[in-house]
Each structure stands twice: as C-alpha cells, then as structure tokens.
Amino acid sequence: MPLSAAARALAARCLATANEAARRMARGDFEHLPGYAGLPDDMKDVEIAATVRHGVRTFLRQAADAAREPAGPGPAVEEPEALFRERAAQRAAEGMPLDLLLRSHLRGAAVLWEVLREHTRPGEEAALVELSGALLRAQEHTVAAVTRAYLDEHAALAGGHRARRRALVRDLLAGMVPADPAALAPLGRHGSVSVLVLPAVPPGRGEGAEEGEGTHDPVAVRRAAHRLQAALDRTAGSDVLTLFDERGGHALLPGPLRDGDALARRLADACGVAELHCAVAEADGPGGIAAAARTAAEVLRIARACGRPAGLHRLDDVLLEYQLSRPGESSARIRALLDGAADRPDLLGTVRAHLAQGRSRRATAHRLGVHPNTVDNRLARFTALTGLDPTTDRGAALTLAALLLRDTDGAAPDTPA
Known part of the structure; x- marks a missing residue:
C-alpha cells in the first residue's frame, strides 16, 4: 500500500538503526520468551539474529521506498516471507515449539513498532499510524507463512516417523528383529512385550453397535485407529507401537499387560462399540513377537467362535478349545x-x-x-x-x-x- 512522504521519511530514518534493533531483539527482548533462553547460542547469535535483521531491514526499506502511486514495471519487491518460511521449516526440524516461534515474530513486530515510535518527531503522529497499519498487515502475512511452513515440515517429519514405526511393527510381526538396538527403543526396557490383537471393528458406530457391523470407510478407519492409539498410549503412558487397518490390528505394549478387561472397555469406548473382543499373548522379547501374535490371533478367533463374553482373552482362558481346534489325523x-x-x-x-x-x-x-x-x-x-x-x-x-x-x-x- 502506498505511504505518505512523512511515513516514508520516518521509515528511512529508522532504517539506520536496523542492526541495533535486531541485536536488541535476539539478545534482549526475546530472552523473556518462555523456552528461548535454553536455545543454543549459535542459533540466537547467527540464525535468529540474521532473520530478525532481514525482517526489520526489509520492512523499513520497502516502507521507505513506497510511493503514493505505483511506479510501473521495475525490480521485484523483496519478499521477507521467503527467508521466514525457510527458517520456520528448519525450526520445525530442530524441534522448536511452534508457539515459541510465533511469539518471537509477534515480539519482533512489537519491538519494531517501539523503534518507530521512538523515532517519531512531533507532527509525525499520522506517519506513525500509517506505518503501524503497514506493520500489522505485514505481520499477518508473516505469521501465516511461518505457520504454514512449520506445519508442512512438521507433518512431513511426523509422516516419516509414523512410517518408520509401522515398518518396525511389520518387521517384528514377520519375525525380523532389527540389528540396531536403538530401533527397539519404543518397546522400552521391560524385556517382555505384550502383543495385543484386535478384530476388525467398524468405527464410530455409537452405543449399541456390534463387532462386524457397518462398512469400513478409509477415513472412518483412520479415525478409529487414532482413537485406539490414544487409548493405548494413555494405558501405557507412552507412544505404543501399533499397526491398524480395516482388518483389525496389532499393538505392542512394553512389559506385561495388567487389568486387561479395563483396557478392553476403554478400547470399545474408543471404537464406539458396545462390546469388543481382543486377545493378548506375551513375548519374552522382540524375537518372540511373531509367535506371540499368531497365538493371540488364534485365541481371539477361538474366543469369538465359542461365544466367549467380550473382553480381553488369554491362552489360559481357552486352553481346552485351543487344543480341540488343533488339526490332526482325526x-x-x-x-x-x-x-x-x-x-x-x-x-x-x-x-x-x-x-x-x-x-x-x-x-x-x-x-x-x-x-x-x-x-x-x-x-x-x-x-x-x-x-x-x-x-x-x-x-x-x-x-x-x-x-x-x-x-x-x-x-x-x-x-x-
């Protein structure tokens, strides 16, 4: 938006103090933001300071050059959001919280307004109002660009993380144990692993629904998987390794599983069904997960076939039926x-x-x-x-x-x- 000559003159006068304002933000005002003090010094002194300096100088330079009427075709206007987007993606990859990143941009705009106010001379109040409006409009675009870039990078990282976890579960269920012990960190240090098997459950059916009813819309299946994941995470107190699809799923919980009936009720509530059958078998370690999964799947099949009440089933619950179902000569x-x-x-x-x-x-x-x-x-x-x-x-x-x-x-x- 074009600015008056007085506003352009005020912006030009402040431009000489851009470097000082950037240092003031990066090593002064930002230190009061929650979580900022713990950031690495090189990030503050180099990357954040350079980003702040770029933003301050770009805004003031564009304001100083803003004429009342468009000057026609000419050099492209510098876009400060390009660097902001790049830094936002980097901060996401480094694990900086989004709220801290956005607070730094908002605080930066507040400090820049203070710089403008400090350099405003008597009679230039209208010019300050003009620049304040321009600053608010610029901040709106900046916050939107930064948030979008951060969330896009965060989603990409999370997608890769989830894909690696699902691949780990597939390998363990297939009997393939990673050679790198660090890959097994999600299983904890309990040694044993409780392998939980769930049937195909129609999600979002509400009270009174039964297993096996309804259709398995992909979006509904993902929603049910999300609710099941949340219930399992609350039970274990950590992120549980899971693998869910429209046919059911597996969950690998560290250590022995206690109060299984309560867990079955929570999982039924998460799926929105009245009753839920599930089964669990314990593996001595990662190498026994595949066998435990097969046992739990068979226990679940037998429990449902025999009309057992809903809940969590173990091999001891169906020992006779398990033996009777084994193929043999007769x-x-x-x-x-x-x-x-x-x-x-x-x-x-x-x-x-x-x-x-x-x-x-x-x-x-x-x-x-x-x-x-x-x-x-x-x-x-x-x-x-x-x-x-x-x-x-x-x-x-x-x-x-x-x-x-x-x-x-x-x-x-x-x-x-």
Missing part, C-alpha cells in the same frame, strides 16, 4: 460330523450359542431372543441331522471340536434366526 472325520447341518446356519448358530451359555436352554433362548421350546426343537433337529447330541457331555465336546475345526477352515459364520 480332524477331517470330526469336522465331517457337521456335514448334515452344513446348510443350516440357524441350527449351527443355535448350537454355538447353546454351548457358550453352558448348555442352558433358557439362557440360550434369551441370547437368541426366541422361546426355550424353539431352542429344544432346533437342538433336536441338529441331532437328527448330525448324530451329535450337544446336551450330553461327550456330544458337547465333539460338537465343540467340530465347530472349532470348521472355523479353522474359514467357513462362513453361523447366523441363527
């Missing part, structure tokens, strides 16, 4: 016992619920929302088709083994009506 014959009811998911689902409810017909009826006589009729029909009687101890054991082996083969889930 697996094919046991699995074939269900062939007669293979096309009746209502019967298979009812039997599964019956076993999960301790073979209580009333509890099963309540779980399925049907009359107890309906449960009896379905169980009788199941027995007629398969020869298995899940109301007896031996029949229940064989039925459970057959269901677990059937699930191992990846059969479609049973949906009782």
